[in-house]
Amino acid sequence: SQQGEEDPQALSIQEGENATMNCSYKTSINNLQWYRQNSGRGLVHLILIRSNEREKHSGRLRVTLDTSKKSSSLLITASRAADTASYFCATDRHTDKLIFGTGTRLQVFP
Amino acid sequence: GAVVSQHPSRVICKSGTSVKIECRSLDFQATTMFWYRQFPKQSLMLMATSNEGSKATYEQGVEKDKFLINHASLTLSTLTVTSAHPEDSSFYICSASLGSQLETQYFGPGTRLLVL
Numbered sequence: 704s705q706q707g708e709e710d711p712q713a714l715s716i717q718e719g720e721n722a723t724m725n726c727s728y729k730t731s732i733n734n735l736q737w738y739r740q741n742s743g744r745g746l747v748h749l750i751l752i753r754s755n756e757r758e759k760h761s762g763r764l765r766v767t768l769d770t771s772k773k774s775s776s777l778l779i780t781a782s783r784a785a786d787t788a789s790y791f792c793a794t795d796r797h798t799d800k801l802i803f804g805t806g807t808r809l810q811v812f813p
Numbered sequence: 814g815a816v817v818s819q820h821p822s823r824v825i826c827k828s829g830t831s832v833k834i835e836c837r838s839l840d841f842q843a844t845t846m847f848w849y850r851q852f853p854k855q856s857l858m859l860m861a862t863s864n865e866g867s868k869a870t871y872e873q874g875v876e877k878d879k880f881l882i883n884h885a886s887l888t889l890s891t892l893t894v895t896s897a898h899p900e901d902s903s904f905y906i907c908s909a910s911l912g913s914q915l916e917t918q919y920f921g922p923g924t925r926l927l928v929l
Binding site for chain 1: 859908
């Protein structure tokens, strides 16, 4: 399977703490994206990082990409209860298809 | 940002019936639409890629006669689950793309299908 893997599968933290999720993939990529999904809902695009970029920031989000290790991380700083959701990475291989990772379920306790 | 809608949001049907799910891009023309399937607590699996005016491209293992996709216009794609069975129960999500750039792929809210 070309699907990426994410770890941890589940993460529980307190409000104010930072949350770090990791994504590993198997093949060379063009872009890597992170999405959030609230329970039973659609996906919300968070951030896109291109294969020639190493780090990207958006508000409380920080994404890194290491193409040599075929991995990416998503850091959410100063987490809030509203950040509770599942987070997925998605990669594309110079095609119009997105391959999603297995996801990390984040629970932020107030 | 661009909005994609799906209808219905949830449907319950009897085994053997067919169910149609609509995916609409509300404020843009989508050259490509994608259909995904998601089982509980699992990731999204791409089922097929749909281009307006042409036949859909199905992923390996997805039965094209089971999951009929029609992309009749630049704002509408439909997925019909034919002769649905309980194992077809799942969350179906569509996305729409403005073009070849994947950063312009927008996701619908999903349709939950339960087949009794």
